[in-house]
Amino acid sequence: MTKLVEWLVGVSVVLVAWAVVSFDLLELSLPDTYREVAWPMPLYLLVSFGCYSLATVGYRVATFNDCEEAAKELQEQIKEAKEDLRKRGLKI
């Protein structure tokens, strides 16, 4: 099963469950509170996912490590390498 198919199956299951509860398709005669809660769910879930995404990406960007020491260390090693290679006969 490809990821696309997994998603389609998952979304279908959720939508069918939502439709059954919201529109009383199976004539289950569920209490009204069930329907009131279920009806806006898809929108709520989308909005929640949107907020979660923004928060997660925002957090990850804010805590993205900046490798200052690594860059400095690299610069020093470049100098050392050039010296050593020149001694060993490298001609650029």
Next chain:
Amino acid sequence: MSRRRKLPCASSFSRYPVAPVSWIMSSRRKSPRSGHEADKYSVLLPTYNERENLPLIVWLLVKYFGESGFDYEIIVIDDGSPDGTLEVAQQLQRIYGEEKIVLRPRAQKLGLGTAYIHGIKHASGNFIFIMDADLSHHPKFIPEFIRIQREGDFDVVSGTRYRGDGGVYGWDLKRKLISRGANFLTQVLLRPGASDLTGSFRLYKRDVLEKLVERCVSKGYVFQMEMIVRARQLHYTIGEVPISFVDRVYGESKLGGNEIVSFVKGLLTLFATT
């Protein structure tokens, strides 16, 4: 608002005891020392116009491999660079020996996947490192890669910029945002089990790399992503090592709209086909 203190970046002296391995493994297995003596690591370096960087990356590789005592070879796959990279590679071969520096040039720029295939054909190691030759990947992480690989007997070990004390130097806010955003999208859609899909600093078991390259059809960034996704499909185990990525090229080569579009196209293709 207090400034969030960031962790210092991955360095060869930092020990991350609980670290990447615990995310992947549930139990530690002590690998027997015997059986490792015959391990040899081939480093594939596809190059194009890396005349200045090639001697430096080779020097660093020789330094860290030499200090660690592991058996290795460096395979330089130059795609007919007009700036004389091959000539510099030949000088390096004279300095370090033909056993350590193996030259397998090609006539023209033919792409990464075929460069790996070409390199593997001439590799004598049972493990293969792939990395960039422009000094964005630092050989100081090699002993850590090998250590993690042995601990979990992983089929693939992937360097990650996004976990632990991995990180990047030289990126502005916009670039970081694009990077994290793209990675988030990839995680949501593909759930790949690895934190850094577009990274190209990796250690593979030789037969694993051969099988994966055979099956991968994409190009560029997406090729690296596809390798990990296919690895998961084939139930290969993947370990991670936090690495520091020093981008010295970002100032000159902006991440353009074209690249973003082709990344999204590639991601959607992988989403629909794997």
